[in-house]
Amino acid sequence: MTTSRPTTTDRPATVRGVAVSTRDVHLAFGSNPVLRGVDLDVPAATTACIIGPSGSGKSTLLRVVNRLLEPDRGDVLLDGRSVLRDSPDTLRQRVGMVFQHFNLFPHKTVRANVTLGLTRLKGLSKDAAAEQAQHHLERVGLAHKADVRPGNLSGGQQQRVAIARALAMEPEVMLFDEATSALDPELVKGVLATMADLAAEGMTMLVVTHEMGFARSVAQQVLFMDHGRVVESGEPDRVFESPETARLQRFLSQVL
Amino acid sequence: MDILTTLRETFFDLDAMREALPDLLRVGLPNTLILALTSAVIGTVLGMVLAVCGLSHRRWLRWPARVFTDIFRGLPAAVTILLIGVGLSPVGLQIWGPNPYPLGILALSLIASAYIGEIFRSGIQSVDDGQLEAARALGFSRPSGMRLVVIPQGVRRVLPALVNQFIALVKESSLVYFLGLLASQRDLFRIGQDAAANTGNQSALVLAGLFYLLITVPLTHVVNAVDRRLRDGRRADGAARLEDADGDRGPVDAPLALAQEAR
Numbered sequence: 019m020t021t022s023r024p025t026t027t028d029r030p031a032t033v034r035g036v037a038v039s040t041r042d043v044h045l046a047f048g049s050n051p052v053l054r055g056v057d058l059d060v061p062a063a064t065t066a067c068i069i070g071p072s073g074s075g076k077s078t079l080l081r082v083v084n085r086l087l088e089p090d091r092g093d094v095l096l097d098g099r100s101v102l103r104d105s106p107d108t109l110r111q112r113v114g115m116v117f118q119h120f121n122l123f124p125h126k127t128v129r130a131n132v133t134l135g136l137t138r139l140k141g142l143s144k145d146a147a148a149e150q151a152q153h154h155l156e157r158v159g160l161a162h163k164a165d166v167r168p169g170n171l172s173g174g175q176q177q178r179v180a181i182a183r184a185l186a187m188e189p190e191v192m193l194f195d196e197a198t199s200a201l202d203p204e205l206v207k208g209v210l211a212t213m214a215d216l217a218a219e220g221m222t223m224l225v226v227t228h229e230m231g232f233a234r235s236v237a238q239q240v241l242f243m244d245h246g247r248v249v250e251s252g253e254p255d256r257v258f259e260s261p262e263t264a265r266l267q268r269f270l271s272q273v274l
Numbered sequence: 275m276d277i278l279t280t281l282r283e284t285f286f287d288l289d290a291m292r293e294a295l296p297d298l299l300r301v302g303l304p305n306t307l308i309l310a311l312t313s314a315v316i317g318t319v320l321g322m323v324l325a326v327c328g329l330s331h332r333r334w335l336r337w338p339a340r341v342f343t344d345i346f347r348g349l350p351a352a353v354t355i356l357l358i359g360v361g362l363s364p365v366g367l368q369i370w371g372p373n374p375y376p377l378g379i380l381a382l383s384l385i386a387s388a389y390i391g392e393i394f395r396s397g398i399q400s401v402d403d404g405q406l407e408a409a410r411a412l413g414f415s416r417p418s419g420m421r422l423v424v425i426p427q428g429v430r431r432v433l434p435a436l437v438n439q440f441i442a443l444v445k446e447s448s449l450v451y452f453l454g455l456l457a458s459q460r461d462l463f464r465i466g467q468d469a470a471a472n473t474g475n476q477s478a479l480v481l482a483g484l485f486y487l488l489i490t491v492p493l494t495h496v497v498n499a500v501d502r503r504l505r506d507g508r509r510a511d512g513a514a515r516l517e518d519a520d521g522d523r524g525p526v527d528a529p530l531a532l533a534q535e536a537r
Contacts (some may be wrong), residue, residue, distance in 0.1 A: 113411075138422065
């Protein structure tokens, strides 16, 4: 791969989103049911936004998709194939994840954050990994920060590094767990723009968000979750303009 | 006049010091350093094992680690050293011969590992859960994530507490005299003590004390320097620090306080 192309509009062949589905996913923490039969279908190279009140199971659902949490019942499919019998570690290399609090490794430089998985999991040489890291940091506009530690970056920059770290593993699906919720308002835009670019490049994205504007303009599909179920879903315009259920109407009246 | 002179002669008799100096330097200092260094190394390795076991999700790993820690942290060092040094001496005799050092070092290591294990445990526990989650989300197994991401951060946070433990170890190493030492095996304390007992003058013991300070005081300053570098290093690290300065400063103090409380 060449690494010198600096723009974010560059479309490397590495982005190849695959379809994600869940079938009747159930999960309880002790006696507390968090997911109570979730079905979703995200076609390849599309973006689905999950909205809903806190405690509705949105973040838990994302963690079931990459098996940070194992479902009690149900199935998770990538590219039409169940992944529950695969090794969870190899599955997670195919599914990138970005967190609310970035979770960058503070004791490593920005570059080392990105190369860790490349050298240790993908077996790349140090040089090759550094080259890849450079490329992915350029995509998020932070190549010039490669040698600093995350603590010296703004929240927005940290989140973009986190996105670069996930993308460097060349995932087929990206999960975003309230990626902009911890950011100051003026930093949200840059991160959302990076995410929108990625969606346009053909990544399959599952985005838990409170940014209704992003859901509206980028997503092909919006799912409203409440009490561990998908209560309503559809195209963004339909969901936001004419919500059918009373619960979604109430939720939208509170957040819009 | 008399009191001051008596005090000076009792504690700071230069002739008595001069007499004890060669032994302290040639025998005591190396022996004390050998005792302290070997137990520090063994205690640190064992402490890490205890910390990892103590944090395990598996009960059969966690429980032995907790019990071990409770016992060796709870017993007076003198009791542990005597019990192991004397109690195991028939075994030690067969393996190492009549040298009391191996069992002394074993006892010191076990004591140190109990404290160091708790220091490591508090450090590792203070690392945000999101770190392991992020490592696993990249595709690392839980053990790899702990090894590559969580433990290095945890250890960094407790380095000062760790060095404090090494200082304690230097001082506790003097207790091996319980096990009976040959002339060539005597450590700083024992040499000072013997000279003081023979002459009725405490000056040699004072000099031995100065040797301990010579080891421990620089270590204390190493702690402070390391601590400062770890803090400043994060801030004065290239670009100007932006708004979220709160992130990693607070937790740095927490495990230290914990570890020190534990003592």
